[in-house]
Amino acid sequence: MELIDAAFEAFKQIKIDAETHGHSILSEQDTRLKIVDRIVSDVLGYNLLQDVSTEPASGSGFIDYLIKIKETGRLVIEAKKEAVDFEIKALYSGRAYNLNGATFHARAVRDGLAQTIYYAAQESVELGCLTNGNTWIIFRANRLGDGKRPMDGRAFVFSDLQSIEANFKVFYELLSKQCVENLLYRAIFQEAEGQEVRVKDFAESLVKEDNLRLMTADFTSDFERVMNIFFSKLSGDDDPEFLSNCFVETKESQAAEYQLARISEELVSKVKAIETSQGEAIRKIIERIKNTNRQEFIILVGSKGAGKSTFVDRFFNYVLSSNLKDECIVVKVNLAGYSGSEQEITNWLDSTLLEATETVLYNGAPTNDEIQGIFFGEYNRYKRAHKVLYETERTKFKIEFAKHMEARRESRPTEYIQKLIGNIVRSRQKVPCIVFDNADHFSIDIQEKVFQYGRSIYENKLCLVIVPITDKTSWQLSKQGAIKSYENEVMFLPTPSPKRIIEKRIEYLDGKIEIEKRHKAQYFFKKGITIELRDIEGFVKLLQTIFLQDHRTSKWIGSFSNFDIRTSLEITRDIISSPHLSIGEFLKAYVVKSGSGDNEEDVIKPYRIKNALVKRRYNSYPVKHHPYVQNLYYCNGDVNTSPLLSIRVLQVLKDRKQDTGAADSFFSVSQLIGYFHAMTVEQTTIHKTLQFLLSHGLIRSYDPSIIDIDYSKKVEVTPSGLEHYYWAINDIDFAYIMLEVTPICDRDFFDDLNASYNTPNNKFRLTKLFLDYLEREDATYCKVPNHPSYDGQKVIHIRFDWLRQVLERKINGYQRNRVTRRT
Incomplete structure (x- = not known):
């Protein structure tokens, strides 16, 4: 059922109740409780708790109803008791009349209008309503600087509930939350006051949406595969060499790498101190580390798509020295696989971190003997509690203990995880490095919960915790004091220029072509790319022509993507994949000329690149379906306004x-x-x-x-x-x-x-x-x-x-x- 239809049904019930119990409506409070409150909430759609304030102080008085939408005052209602006669006849209902005219001659109406105008001015609210529960007068109580006094305007009149029922559409469009939020009443008043209402009676484009069609590319799909492999992903799980070679270092990322390496080295020295000490000394060192908060918590800040995941993976695989790398055990929780709600994230983190830790340490799950070692204190307690079983049936005792620990693992996963992390330090003398990755794919609230979860691990065990977050999350956490309240190492990872990102990948491709020529390594064939090496070489030449020889293209890509790496790569792939580029002609010319590709006619003209960028794969600009280029000449749809x-x-x-x-x-x-x-x-x-x-x-x-x-x-x-x-x-x-x-x-x-x-x-x-x-x-x-x-x-x-x-x-x-x- 449409909102207006549901509202109409609710109004009819209120009207029936008012007619049945009208004798009990005597005071202003009766009017408000039994009629106005119900119309405001049940008919007009306002939430009485969130949207409506009753009797708030305003100037020298108190407003009966101040209605706000998203914290902005939108409507003032002045309510009188039903016995106050507004002296407005039914034949005037459903239409607009001059406020300073004869329709509103009654003293009670004049006083009520003045009161409403006063409160509207105090609260800077435009729309006003005066009612006694039965008669409703709706007008612009504040003209908001249009040069007209409120009393020089017009007001719509509904003399009784029966007239509202007869003219319900007008009543609803003037006062309902949905219509007030969209300022529909303004158009109604403009028309009533004789002002020109700008209605689009004609609006037509040369190319209609129905004419939008996909165009066919003039090159083999293998080239698109090249783009998907080398210009789509940010991670290189299936090609670690690609990950290492295509990461773009900036001054800040190099500084972050140095800082992270320094922290790891410091933690290793702490672990070594534990390793070379015995008994009470170990206990004191652990206690001192815990009490002095000597663990390390890294917040890696960067915009979404800045390469935070790549940075962390590359650091532990390629940047960290082999000596330090051997001293670290990295456990990674990838939130990209999470699909739950904000309320479920903590339980998911428990189960995922537990599973990831067991996989890294025990290749899936610890054995009975390993569990006994990890939970040796609990094992001794259980042994004392079940002394007879331990002494008479040792095998059964071990089975029962394993069941006991499995139940504990399920019911108290956080404690179980902390024991596993503690065991990395205590038994293996290594640094636990826990990474919570890809949290920036989610809402600020979920990212904040991941941050707090990471803190809970950090506060209890000696470890290195790394939480990459977006600059937006960083801003929120700092605003709320979370980052300032805790000891953190905050590292900023800036977004490198799109040109350098593309250049790195083209260099990598070019290098692979040279290796392929010399050694027949079949690198491209293994990637599922079956085209001739000469064609790939021509394709790389094309990429260099478009993206490196003319700085404008990479500038456009960077700007339209707001320097987000993922979006930059998507735009790059879209440009190359677009039929408007006609790259098939370029590749043919390159092969025919034995790879010279130097003639002016071979250069891709800028207008083709713009067409590829703006139209993508379509014959015209895809209205409402373009993720990063917008038509600035038409942003307001049906609103008749300046196209500029x-x-x-x-x-x-x-x-x-x-x-x-x-x-x-x-x-x-x-x-x-x-x-x-x-x-x-x-x-x-x-x-x-x-x-x-x-x-x-x-x-x-x-x-x-x-x-x-x-x-x-x-x-x-x-x-x-x-x-x-x-x-x-x-x-x-x-x-x-x-x-x-x-x-x-x-x-x-x-x-x-x-x-x-x-x-x-x-x-x-x-x-x-x-x-x-x-x-x-x-x-x-x-x-x-x-x-x-x-x-x-x-x-x-x-x-x-x-x-x-x-x-x-x-x-x-x-x-x-x-x-x-x-x-």
């Missing part, structure tokens, strides 16, 4: 980022809303634009874990946002690609475009017309104040003017070439 609004937001944030006098690069959300309100952009429109940019990674919140603009206090532009901005105001190819899929709201202009869309060599003329259209639409919805604070907004038009000049030159140049060819 998202670019204008990015302009503000870019200016802030480049302002050397600013304290930081963040801009408060409330300031942004106010900034664009002065440009006649409605709050709901700018709010929706900010949500689009935030959810698609073009801007980020000050608290990086927040992706809902309602909870974000401040935002800044991201690398992806900047790249989108530059492409939107500078790039002809991007503008033309988006021209094809951007819904045009001007029917005549669309008809002109559509008529000449399929005309050959018409790209530049159509793009120029598209830019003109974007600025015309922008002028309709945005009025830029003549003030220094808005000077940055002029840059957009300056760049559009420059782009038009470039297009004009290209159009004229093409026409001259046509004339020359004809003559």
Whole structure:
């Protein structure tokens, strides 16, 4: 059942109850309890505990109902007892009337309206409602700076519950939580007050979603296999050499490696101290280590996809000296395999760490004798408790003890794990190194629980615990004091440049080709790659041409991925796999010319790379299905607003980022809303634009874990946002690609475009017309104040003017070439 239908059924029941028990509704409290409360919760959908405050102090009085949505005040309701007559006849119901007109002449109504307006002003709430439980008056009690006084507006009237039932759709759309949250009431009031309501009666694109289709690549799937093997994964479990050679070292990662090696060496010295001492001395050393917190806890901080897993694996396998490596026992808990909830994570960590520890130490499970050694104290206690059995049936005693320990393993896994870790130090004289990997695949709450679980191991046993976490989790934990409250070694692992990542992998491929030539090692054949070595060589040449000879491509990849390694590799693979690149032609030319590949015609043109990046494998830009490139000319769907609004937001944030006098690069959300309100952009429109940019990674919140603009206090532009901005105001190819899929709201202009869309060599003329259209639409919805604070907004038009000049030159140049060819 739809929400409005369920609400209507609930309202009808309230109406029946009110008519049946109306004689008992005498006071204002009766009205609120028996009618208003029920309508607010059961009909309008507000949670009385979370959304509604009753009698909060406001100015010199108390509000009957203050309703908030996501901590923002949205509605003030002033309730009177039913006996207060508003003197409004039923024939006026369901329509809007002037607040300063004759409809609201009653003294009780005038006083109630003034009271509602006062509270709305105190709380900066727009929507107001005055009711006696039976009659409902709904109006904009705060005009939020539109230049009109509240009493100069209009109010919708419902004279009684029967009139609400007859006009329920209007009542619901004015007051329900769902509609108030989306500010639907504004459109209703705009229409009622005679303001133009911007309704999209026409919006059509040249290329429809129904016309979107996958294109066929002009090269063998073996090349895609090359990309999947060498440009998809971050770990190299099936190829350790690949892992070692393709890891990109930065100054910070080298420093982290040195620091980690130093910590391991210090722990080994602690273990050695235990090994060379006896009896009481060992006990004192262990006690001292425990009391002085001499264990080590490493927090490895890096963005998601920065290579934290690779760093840890590479460290223990290749960086750590053989002497130190022999002194360490590494137990790894890979959270990538977890699929449960936040509540189940601790139990999962217990069972997984227990299983991983037993696998590393005992190749699956300890023997009876090994269990006896690990739990020797418990063995002696059990022996004393079952002395007769021990002395008479030694074999049965061992079996019973094994059962006892197995039950303990199941019921008290944490204690069991700590015994195993303690045994690594006590019996093997080695350093337990426990790694909790891939926690950053999960929510902040789960990452925090993993952090706390790691701390519980660290607090009880001498060990090295490594917890890689994202910068977002680090931010949260530091904000809550978790990192500051404990002794930790925090290491930061920065994201290397995409160009260097790609370069490393191309170098690795190139090196393997040379080995294959000399030694016939069949490295590629073993990977399932069956194409000729010459073709692979040509393919590597292609990769070098695209990604290394021209720095722009790797810059685009890095920016659009927000420098996330995984996403960078995905984009790299997408570009190569795209049919728009026509790499089959390149490879044929390379083979024919015996691998020269030096002619200008062999170079992949930038427009092909852009097409591959933006269109991927489709014949046009895949609207709503592109993970990292967005159409900035159409971000708000059905909201009729400037097609340049998202670019204008990015302009503000870019200016802030480049302002050397600013304290930081963040801009408060409330300031942004106010900034664009002065440009006649409605709050709901700018709010929706900010949500689009935030959810698609073009801007980020000050608290990086927040992706809902309602909870974000401040935002800044991201690398992806900047790249989108530059492409939107500078790039002809991007503008033309988006021209094809951007819904045009001007029917005549669309008809002109559509008529000449399929005309050959018409790209530049159509793009120029598209830019003109974007600025015309922008002028309709945005009025830029003549003030220094808005000077940055002029840059957009300056760049559009420059782009038009470039297009004009290209159009004229093409026409001259046509004339020359004809003559």
